[in-house]
Amino acid sequence: MTTPAATPLPYAEFDGHPATEDDLRTAAFFGYGHFTAMQVRDGRVRGLGLHLERLDSANRELFELPLDGDPVRELIRHALRSAGTSDASVRVQGLRPPGAAATTVMVTVRGPARMDPRPVGLKSVPYARTAPHLKRPGEFGQTYYGELARRGGFDDALLTLPDGAVTEGAITNIGFWDGTSVIWPQAPALLGITMALLEQELPGAGVPSLRRPVNLNGLGAYRSAFVTNSQGMAPVARIDGTEFTVDEELMKRLAAAYEAAPRDIL
Incomplete structure (x- = not known):
């Protein structure tokens, strides 16, 4: 059985589907929103509950809509699977273009990162x-x-x-x-x-x-x-x-x- 090649990074999904030109254009033109950034190692995240709480709280404040943690976790898992990695820098962004009834969730996956420890x-x-x-x-x-x-x-x-x-x-x-x-x-x-x-x-x-x-x-x-x-x-x-x-x-x-x-x- 042949294993599919991993998707080149960086990789982005909007509501669980690979980003299209229209998706990226929307994100570029409508910057009003919020996000959280996390480091994923072996499919795990320190402070995951804090990240999900941050997203829900900000979404309620900006858009008067909840952003439930379970669907967000599945969107992150899906993006990681699609990118073919369990070690990554992940950013989850909530945005709501004018006229949209619901929050769009953008998940981006990049290579893992670590702060330079030098003073x-x-x-x-x-x-x-x-x-x-x-x-x-x-x-x-x-x-x-x-x-x-x-x-x-x-x-x-x-x-x-x-x-x-x-x-x-x-x-x-x-x-x-x-x-x-x-x-x-x-x-x-x-x-x-x-x-x-x-x-x-x-x-x-x-x-x-x-x-x-x-x-x-x-x-x-x-x-x-x-x-x-x-x-x-x-x-x-x-x-x-x-x-x-x-x-x-x-x-x-x-x-x-x-x-x-x-x-x-x-």
């Missing part, structure tokens, strides 16, 4: 996302400031409010280490799935996890910092002119806490 430098920028609790495509401001940061010799941007309050990275959450506790900025920001899993797992690993206001003028109070997103985590070497200790032991403890979170079967 990063962040440039603070005066930018706050609209409705930051929602994960949405096409954020011009984040891309714009991220590119400016890279032109200035940094790896990415750090978003801040007018009073200097730290909120989040351009595409990451940020955490700080004061020597005894992990401190997450208490400010309007997206609750990333990796951040949520660390908040859940760190106390059981003997590491206090707290939310407190963090301001640019108070960064010197922290020994170390790190960023997280769906691809993993990395230490922060500097924010503007403030340098941080790259604490390898802290990063090992964070990684162990994250690895303790179970992978859920799709």
Whole structure:
């Protein structure tokens, strides 16, 4: 029996069928929507319930429609089968073109990815996302400031409010280490799935996890910092002119806490 060749990546499906030109045109022209991004390994995902909850909550807020988790899981499984892989970067996006009665679910499959673990430098920028609790495509401001940061010799941007309050990275959450506790900025920001899993797992690993206001003028109070997103985590070497200790032991403890979170079967 001949095994069919895997579909070349990246691969996309709309409501369970391979993307057509019309589908992709719709996604390009109507960017109003929401998404979640996940890493799939051996058909399993850490924090799957959090991803599905994020999609349902955002869909209700944007479109006043539920987005049930079971059909979404089947759409992800179908796209992975069609792509011929169980290890992948998967993005699930909800969109509703004008006049449509239901939410269209787009699932894209790319090769697996992992954040570069090398220490990063962040440039603070005066930018706050609209409705930051929602994960949405096409954020011009984040891309714009991220590119400016890279032109200035940094790896990415750090978003801040007018009073200097730290909120989040351009595409990451940020955490700080004061020597005894992990401190997450208490400010309007997206609750990333990796951040949520660390908040859940760190106390059981003997590491206090707290939310407190963090301001640019108070960064010197922290020994170390790190960023997280769906691809993993990395230490922060500097924010503007403030340098941080790259604490390898802290990063090992964070990684162990994250690895303790179970992978859920799709």
